[in-house]
Amino acid sequence: MKKIINQPENYVKEMLEGLYIAHPDLITYTGEDVHCLVSVNKKPGKVGIATGGGSGHLPLFLGYVGKGMLDGCSVGDVFQSPSAEQMLEVTKAIDSGAGVLYIYGNYNGDIFNFDMAAEMADFEENIRVESVVAGEDVASAGPSKEGEKNTRRGVAGIVFVYKCAGAAADKMMNLDEVKRVAEKAAANVRTMGVALTPCIVPRVGKPGFTIGEDEMEIGMGIHGETGIRRAKLEPADAIVDEMLEKVVADIPYVSGDEVAVLVNGLGATSLDEQYIVTRRIDTFLKEKGISVHRYYVGEYATSLEMAGFSISLLKLDDELKELLDAPAQTPFFVQL
Incomplete structure (x- = not known):
């Protein structure tokens, strides 16, 4: 460690x-x-x-x-x-x-x-x-x-x-x-994450779970809770599309709806990678007719040194936008 x-x-x-x-x-x-x-x-x-x-x-x-x-x-x-x-x-x-x-x-x-x-x-x-x-x-x-x-x-x-x-x-x-x-x-907020590596709790001194060097886990929790699918690592655009399809489907959106987007690194994902993710999110949402009021990109809720990221969407109305x-x-x- x-x-x-x-x-x-x-x-x-x-x-x-x-x-x-x-x-x-x-x-x-x-x-x-x-x-x-x-x-x-x-x-x-x-x-x-x-x-x-x-x-x-x-x-x-x-x-x-x-x-x-x-x-x-x-x-x-x-x-x-x-x-x-x-x-x-x-x-x-x-x-x-x-x-x-x-x-x-x-x-x-x-x-x-x-x-x-x-x-x-x-x-x-x-x-x-x-x-x-x-x-x-x-x-x-x-x-x-x-x-x-x-x-x-x-x-x-x-x-x-x-x-x-x-x-x-x-x-x-x-x-x-x-x-x-x-x-x-x-x-009105929904999130999904993906993990690429485990993390090490200092008092424990070893990873809480294992994941292959060439693997990812879609939906893993911030304490290492099991996700919904483990598979070979895919290109950034494919990962974003899979995550956003599930997020957007969970709250019905119609063309013209407005959101705030939080792109969150889990502790060991570079900002370079997070902005590659942001680029695809923008394309995906535009194709759905969903307008983005604000982007927040960076580390907002990490899991020690875990590699991966999450995407959160907040569906906005006038009151929430002002606040x-x-x-x-x-x-x-x-x-x-």
């Missing part, structure tokens, strides 16, 4: 300490626990927005705390959920009297601990908490029917939910309205 680290058990703590050193104008931590990350720019009377999740996905989740997006994040160990107590500490720190909205990915550990933190916040601190669970990975499960629980994984598309909900909160919308916006964004375009500044996301 080749990693630029000290002791594996200190991996997350030292990463966080470096992050606070680099961005003191945007983030700090509450109490004595570096895992409880909060914005230094607290806005009185604003709905607080919190997220959380395991490390190893930088800039997800903690990288979107700052101005115009999230207010706090509880940080777990690599690929592990943070504790309910850490989530509660973040909740208390970001509450400005207007309540707190939790936005997090659809993973059992996160759901359990966030639910527990919400109950403690209500009972112990009299803080109203609402939750939105993002799950948009079309490879992980079929679409849920009305009234059924969503069983899809939450992946890179959650960034769109953060952005729209954060802008709504920054406009001083109340908690119910911010939750409505977050739910609307979550309902998406609003300014924001975090350690990893700047939009003027």
Whole structure:
């Protein structure tokens, strides 16, 4: 294993300490626990927005705390959920009297601990908490029917939910309205990814799975969860076409619809390759009559040093477009 680290058990703590050193104008931590990350720019009377999740996905989740997006994040160990107590500490720190909205990915550990933190916040601190669970990975499960629980994984598309909900909160919308916006964004985003290599969790010291040098896995999750098809590596255009056919089919589009596109590297895919992917996405969507309002290209939700990428589409209306375009500044996301 080749990693630029000290002791594996200190991996997350030292990463966080470096992050606070680099961005003191945007983030700090509450109490004595570096895992409880909060914005230094607290806005009185604003709905607080919190997220959380395991490390190893930088800039997800903690990288979107700052101005115009999230207010706090509880940080777990690599690929592990943070504790309910850490989530509660973040909740208390970001509450400005207007309540707190939790936005997090659809993973059992996160759901359990966030639910527990919400109950403690209500009972112990009299803080109203609402939750939105993002799950948009079309490879992980079929679409849920009305009234059924969503069983899809939450992946890179959650960034769109953060952005729209954060802008709504920054406009001083109340908690119910911010939750409505977050739910609307979550309902209109879809993602699919492809992996080319495994990754190595520092404490484990070996790959979590194996994949051939000449292979790819369409639909693999950001923790190495099984995808929908493993095959020989194909040209970029063919990979993009297969992924987008499934994404576009999941929300019916008509000619003239408008989207935002997130091209996300998983940790070891060069920007050169990501822009080759972007080129094909643009051609594909134009052929479908789908207009692109904005492209975001880069690393937004990684899996340590995994090679591969994901594509997320957010179907837009006037409200979501305005919120998406609003300014924001975090350690990893700047939009003027």
